[in-house]
Amino acid sequence: MLGIDSRGAAVGRGNLRNNIAYTGTLTSNMAGTSSAYNSWDLGVTLSDSQFQSVSTTGWDAPRRADGSLPTLPHLRLAATSTLIDKGVDVGLPYTGRAPDLGAFEQPGDTPPGQRHEAETAPAVCQGTIDTNWAGFSGSGFCNGDNATGAHAQFTANASTAGTATLGIRFANGAGGARAANLVVNGSTVAAVSFESTGAWSTWVTKTVTVPLTAGSNTIRVDPTTTAGLPNIDYLDVNA
Ligand code: GCU
Numbered sequence: 266m267l268g269i270d271s272r273g274a275a276v277g278r279g280n281l282r283n284n285i286a287y288t289g290t291l292t293s294n295m296a297g298t299s300s301a302y303n304s305w306d307l308g309v310t311l312s313d314s315q316f317q318s319v320s321t322t323g324w325d326a327p328r329r330a331d332g333s334l335p336t337l338p339h340l341r342l343a344a345t346s347t348l349i350d351k352g353v354d355v356g357l358p359y360t361g362r363a364p365d366l367g368a369f370e371q372p373g374d375t376p377p378g379q380r381h382e383a384e385t386a387p388a389v390c391q392g393t394i395d396t397n398w399a400g401f402s403g404s405g406f407c408n409g410d411n412a413t414g415a416h417a418q419f420t421a422n423a424s425t426a427g428t429a430t431l432g433i434r435f436a437n438g439a440g441g442a443r444a445a446n447l448v449v450n451g452s453t454v455a456a457v458s459f460e461s462t463g464a465w466s467t468w469v470t471k472t473v474t475v476p477l478t479a480g481s482n483t484i485r486v487d488p489t490t491t492a493g494l495p496n497i498d499y500l501d502v503n504a
């Protein structure tokens with residue numbers, strides 16, 4: 266990595282950690298640079314299948330409303346990628362044993378566009394949006410009516426058809442589990458039991474795998490008993 270010294274001359278500089286170099290010339294101008302825990306240092310085998318996508322489709326999409334770049338699967342690590350947890354702690358947040366190589370942590374760093382708060386339209390809550398139990402994200406949570414079918418519903422976009430891992434964050438301060446069906450685009454795809462979390466302010470995330478179609482999907486958490494749903498905070502879609 267080249268920098269400029271005080272006399273204006275090019276000079277090797279910098280610390281490189283947790284990076285990926287893939288295809289083409291992997292490194293150049295490395296004299297004077299501290300390099301460790303990068304894909305080229307670790308000798309890991311790189312292939313397209315390490316990534317969710319290596320396609321540049323969508324790079325020219327508009328920025329998001331807050332000015333950030335569009336959320337794309339490009340160069341995000343696949344769930345089975347051997348680049349996960351291969352990095353070294355450099356003081357930035359990470360999940361798992363160690364940081365992943367590359368720009369995106371996996372799993373656990375859900376792209377912002379894929380977290381769906383239960384209180385935010387187009388989400389539907391057949392009950393009330395409450396704030397009385399601490400620890401929720403966003404501006405509230407869905408307290409479904411205690412009735413069969415009093416559901417929370419989310420609308421999520423998937424870039425391609427396929428299996429998605431959903432994370433449903435909930436709290437259940439009642440003694441027993443609460444049962445629900447997961448209904449995707451009108452079809453029941455799974456039965457979910459939301460066990461007691463011990464307190465209404467104790468939130469946990471339940472993971473379920475469901476099929477999604479390309480484009481818009483409705484994902485409904487539909488209680489199957491008169492106890493209704495647990496309180497529902499949000500739905501994460503790691504599609
Ligand atoms: C309590 C609690 C609610 C919860 C409800 C329930 O009233 O305060 O947040 O939704 O129990 O049993 O569903």
Ligand code: CA
Nearest residue numbers: 408409410411
């Ligand atoms: Ca309730």
